[in-house]
Amino acid sequence: MSRARITLDAEARARLAAAYPQALSPAPTQRLRVIAIIAMLAGIAVFSFWRLDFNLDRIGSGLAQLGHFLTLMVPPDPGTQLPLYIHALGETLAIAFLGTLLGAVVAFPFGFLAAKNVIPNIFAHFAVRRLLDTVRGVDRLIWALIFVTVVGLGPFAGILAIATASFAELGKLFSEAVEALDRKPVEGIVSTGGSDVEAVRFGMLPQVLPVLASQLLYYFESNARQSTIVGIVGAGGLGLHLAEQIRVLEWQKVSFLILMMLAMVATIDFISSRLRFSIIGKTRLEP
Amino acid sequence: MAHAVTRLPDAQLAPMLAAYEAAVRERRRHTLIAAAVVAVCIALAAWMGEVKPGVLFANAGRLISYFASIVPTLRWETLGADLAEWYWNLDHWLKLLLDTILIAYLGTLIGAIGAFLLCFLACANLVRSPLIRLTARRFLEFCRTVPELVFALLFVVAFGLGPMPGVLALAIHTMGALGKLFAEVVENIDMKPVEGGVAAGASWPKMVRFAVVPQVTSNFASYGLLRFEINVREASIMGFVGAGGIGQDLVEAIRKFYYSDVSAILLLIIATVMIIDLATEQVRHRLLGVGGRA
Numbered sequence: 001m002s003r004a005r006i007t008l009d010a011e012a013r014a015r016l017a018a019a020y021p022q023a024l025s026p027a028p029t030q031r032l033r034v035i036a037i038i039a040m041l042a043g044i045a046v047f048s049f050w051r052l053d054f055n056l057d058r059i060g061s062g063l064a065q066l067g068h069f070l071t072l073m074v075p076p077d078p079g080t081q082l083p084l085y086i087h088a089l090g091e092t093l094a095i096a097f098l099g100t101l102l103g104a105v106v107a108f109p110f111g112f113l114a115a116k117n118v119i120p121n122i123f124a125h126f127a128v129r130r131l132l133d134t135v136r137g138v139d140r141l142i143w144a145l146i147f148v149t150v151v152g153l154g155p156f157a158g159i160l161a162i163a164t165a166s167f168a169e170l171g172k173l174f175s176e177a178v179e180a181l182d183r184k185p186v187e188g189i190v191s192t193g194g195s196d197v198e199a200v201r202f203g204m205l206p207q208v209l210p211v212l213a214s215q216l217l218y219y220f221e222s223n224a225r226q227s228t229i230v231g232i233v234g235a236g237g238l239g240l241h242l243a244e245q246i247r248v249l250e251w252q253k254v255s256f257l258i259l260m261m262l263a264m265v266a267t268i269d270f271i272s273s274r275l276r277f278s279i280i281g282k283t284r285l286e287p
Numbered sequence: 288m289a290h291a292v293t294r295l296p297d298a299q300l301a302p303m304l305a306a307y308e309a310a311v312r313e314r315r316r317h318t319l320i321a322a323a324v325v326a327v328c329i330a331l332a333a334w335m336g337e338v339k340p341g342v343l344f345a346n347a348g349r350l351i352s353y354f355a356s357i358v359p360t361l362r363w364e365t366l367g368a369d370l371a372e373w374y375w376n377l378d379h380w381l382k383l384l385l386d387t388i389l390i391a392y393l394g395t396l397i398g399a400i401g402a403f404l405l406c407f408l409a410c411a412n413l414v415r416s417p418l419i420r421l422t423a424r425r426f427l428e429f430c431r432t433v434p435e436l437v438f439a440l441l442f443v444v445a446f447g448l449g450p451m452p453g454v455l456a457l458a459i460h461t462m463g464a465l466g467k468l469f470a471e472v473v474e475n476i477d478m479k480p481v482e483g484g485v486a487a488g489a490s491w492p493k494m495v496r497f498a499v500v501p502q503v504t505s506n507f508a509s510y511g512l513l514r515f516e517i518n519v520r521e522a523s524i525m526g527f528v529g530a531g532g533i534g535q536d537l538v539e540a541i542r543k544f545y546y547s548d549v550s551a552i553l554l555l556i557i558a559t560v561m562i563i564d565l566a567t568e569q570v571r572h573r574l575l576g577v578g579g580r581a
Contacts (some may be wrong), residue, residue, distance in 0.1 A: 048389040
C-alpha cells in the first residue's frame with residue numbers, strides 16, 4: 001500500500017508562513033532563553049566533571065571491573081549462610097515494622113499539635129513545625145549512625161533511626177491531613193455540648209484515621225527499602241551482610257542478597273498496596 | 288426555646304436498635320481482630336529486632352546526654368571566638384558541601400537524561416510492542432528498587448574511592464525513579480498532536496520530538512528539580528561508604544566522638560538542604576505557572 005503524500009508548493013508554503021509566523025520560527029527571545037538554560041546546565045555539568053575528578057581512564061577501567069563482577073555474580077548463591085540471611089531478613093522486616101509504628105505513635109500527637117485548626121497559637125504551631133523540619137533535614141542513615149554510637153550495634157539502633165525519621169515525615173503529613181478535614185462534625189459536637197477533647201475524638205479522629213492508616217502503610221513500604229541499608233552503618237538487617245560481602249568480594253552472595261532484597265520489597269509493596277486500596281476504598285464509600 | 292423531639296413507638300424502634308447494635312458489634316469485632324494481628328506482629332518484630340525495654344530505658348539517659356554533649360559551649364562574652372572554634376574547619380567543610388551539591392547535580396542531570404531517553408519507550412500510548420515496553424519498565428523498576436547506597440558500595444569497589452561512584456549511583460537510582468514519573472506524565476498527554484504528526488508522515492523520533500516533548504517539558508523539569516532536592520540529602524550520606532561529599536567527615540566525627548564537629552556539620556547539612564528546598568520550590572512554582580499558561 002502506498003501512501004499519498006501532499007507536497008506543498010512554494011506559494012502555499014509562503015502563505016502558511018505568513019499566516020502562522022510563530023509556528024515556523026519561534027520568537028528569537030524564547031529561543032535564546034532555551035539556549036541560555038541549556039548552556040548553563042551544561043556549564044555547571046562541565047565544572048562538576050572537572051571538580052569531581054572525572055576522567056575517561058577511570059570510567060573505562062571501572063566499567064571493565066564492573067562487567068567482570070557481574071559475570072562473577074551468576075549464579076546467585078548464599079553458600080552455607082542461608083539461615084543467617086533469613087534471620088537478617090527477619091531483622092530487616094522487624095526494623096521497618098517497629099520503626100514505622102514507633103514513629104507513627106510519636107507523630108500522632110504532633111500531627112494535632114502542628115495543625116492550625118487544633119492549636120490556634122501561632123508560636124506553638126511554628127515551633128512544632130520547625131522541630132519537625134529540623135529532624136527531617138537529617139537523613140535516616142545519619143540517625144542510624146548516631147543511634148549506633150548511643151545504643152550499640154544491632155537492629156535496635158536501626159529501629160530507632162527509622163522511627164526518628166518517620167516521626168518527622170509522618171508528623172508533617174498527619175498535620176496536613178488534620179488541617180484538611182471537614183469542620184462540620186467538630187462544630188456539631190461542640191454545639192451539642194462536647195468538650196475540646198471530645199471534639200477531637202469524635203469529630204476529627206474518624207475523619208483522619210483512614211488517611212493516616214494509608215500514609216502509614218505507604219511509609220512502611222518505603223521504610224522496608226530504607227531498612228535494608230541502615231545495616232551498612234551497623235544497625236542490623238540485610239545491609240550489614242551486604243556491605244560485608246561486597247568488601248570481601250563474595251559476588252555470588254552479594255547477588256543473592258540483592259535478589260532477597262528485591263523479593264522482599266516486591267512482596268511488601270504487593271501486600272501493602274492491597275491493604276491501602278481496601279482502606280481508601282472503604283472511606284470513599286462511607287460519606 | 289424548647290425543641291419538640293418526636294419519638295417513634297417502641298415496636299418500631301426495637302428492630303432499628305437491634306440493627307444498630309449488630310453493626311456496632313461487627314465493627315468492634317473487626318477492630319479487635321486487626322488489633323490482635325498488629326499485636327502479634329509487634330511481638331514477633333520485637334523478638335526479631337532484639338528490642339529490650341530495659342535497654343531502651345537504660346539508654347534513654349545516654350541519648351539525652353549525647354545530644355547535650357554535641358551542643359557546643361557558646362558564651363555571650365566570647366561569642367566570636369567560640370563560633371570560630373566550633374566551625375574551625377569551615378573552609379574545608381564548605382568545599383565538601385560544594386562537592387556534595389555537585390554530586391547531587393550531576394547525578395540528577397545524568398539520571399534525568401537517561402530517564403528522558405527511556406521514558407518514551409515505557410509508555411503504553413506511544414509504544415505498541417509489549418516486549419520493548421515491559422523491558423523498559425522492568426529495567427527502570429530494578430534501578431529504583433536497589434537502594435542508591437548499594438550501588439554506591441558496588442561502584443566504590445569497581446571505580447575506586449571518590450565522588451565518581453557516588454554520582455553514578457545517584458544517576459542510576461534517579462533514572463529509575465524519574466523514568467517512572469516521566470512515563471506517567473507521557474501517558475497522560477493529549478493524543479491529538481501525536482495523531483496529527485503520525486498522519487502527516489512523521490517518523491517515531493520526529494513524532495516524539497514535535498508532538499510529545501512540547502507537552503511534557505515543564506512537568507519533567509519540575510520533577511527533575513524535586514529529585515535534585517532528594518539527591519542533595521542522598522549525596523550527603525554517600526561519603527558513608529567512601530563515595531565523596533561531606534558524609535565522609537560526618538562519619539568520622541560521629542565515630543570518633545568529635546562532638547562539636549557533629550553538630551557543626553549536621554547544621555551545615557540541614558541549612559543547605561533547607562536553602563535548596565526553598566530555591567527549587569520557587570523555581571518549580573514558576574515553571575508550573577508557565578506550563579499552566581501555555
